[in-house]
Amino acid sequence: MLRQAPRFLLRRASAAAMRWSRPFSTDLPAETAGDSKFVDAWKKLIPNIDPPKTPSAYMAPRPPTPSTIPSKLTVNLVLPYDSVLSAKEVDMVIVPAATGQMGVLPGHVATITELKPGILSVHEGNDITKYFLSGGFAFVHANSIADIIAIEATPVDRIDQNLVQKGLAEFQQKLHSASTDVEKAEAQIGIDVYSALNAALTG
């Protein structure tokens, strides 16, 4: 009988969990206005099924814009397979925007920028950490939170100089022998990335 006990308990626990899978109401952030409109419209038309949850139910709401400029910038650097920095308080970041290197300090005006392959440097006190980004987007919000979304970010000391030279030569050669527009565009992208890598290592 004692052997059956853990199985029995697990069954009860899982049944209980399945019946009450929602977290406590104090854990969830309050639903925003748009959500309640959606939920009401759903409940009117389809009363038998629970409405699906939306992403804002899983996210803590962002703090509002403070009246004075805060002293530190909060940076989130996310990649598809990892969050490199999440809610890290720093003094300044320099992002490789498509229009050139852009420095972001606390209190920066709200901006949306596209990023090109280049170096992201994170300044905190006297530490500077450099990452090579492959490209993506950066959002700076009015409440001094910066979100940087890239596809790849590697610390600069992991990049191999020889492989960079080889890759650059290879793509330059591909550009010469490219015939269609698509091939030319691909070769050009390769050259852009490798020359940025080169500049990152030397600069």
Added chain:
Amino acid sequence: MAMAALRRDGRRIAAPLITPHPINPLRSSLASSDREHTLLGVRSISTQVVRNRMKSVRNIQKITKAMKMVAASKLRAIQTKAENSCGLWQPFTALLGDTPSVDVKKNVIVTISSDKGLCGGINSTSVKISRGLHKLNAGPEKECKYVILGEKAKAQLVRDSKKDIELAFTELQKNPLNYTQVAVLADDILKNVEYDALRIVFNKFQSVVAFVPTTSTVLSPEVVEREAEAGGKLGELDSYEIEGGETKSEVLQNLTEFQFSCVMFNAMLENACSEQGARMSAMDSSSRNAGDMLDRLTLTYNRTRQASITTELIEIISGASALEG
């Protein structure tokens, strides 16, 4: 000699038991052969049927246990990936807000489901939610199309909404999910489908026994501009300066396409986790059921076996007592 007497007596005792009409030789059911064997005094009731059932139920139990362990190991692998990617969609929701109740003309519902079955009810839940969204967004001037990822949703939706299905993708999990594959898939969808709003329906993985159906909304750049002008959640978008790219609309287009691919990547990982978790619990409950069934069959088997031994004992003893006295 005793055996011959026993057999004679057995027949005599059994004679009143013989039914009035003769036994049909063509009727070859197991019950009649049991009765004939009883009449001849041979050990009777066959436990073969019960034994066959027990063997097959035991095999099924082994298979479902193995499937559960396979699902558990796959879940472990993909759960770390899904947790690492959960930061990917948050910046977009923080910037562009979450607008499931947006009113647009061309809605496209992207339903994510699994290719393989035996995973509980998650695919049916996704299909029910997709149908609900379709109903919510259908109207006189509005149209609503489906893009389906995965065999199971396709099989269910083809039955009643065949004309609304725009694209269907299957066999997405042959290679482990990575961002490049999803980016190519997102590109395919964006190129071939006209949309004002994309609604992605998937099951979010909360824990091994809990999966929450969720829908994320991605708007097209024109709708984003329209909503920004109208105010509301996206009203603050105008206060953001746009850098990079030539025009604001170009940057917005890149932004929405990037958002779609990121949200799709996270949604596909979460759905894959939910699928493995649901399969684990489905296989676990089926192993447990098989175990229960096996217990019941064992009891029946023992009863049958003991009944046949008792019958034989009765025959011997009654035969012996008939001889004596």
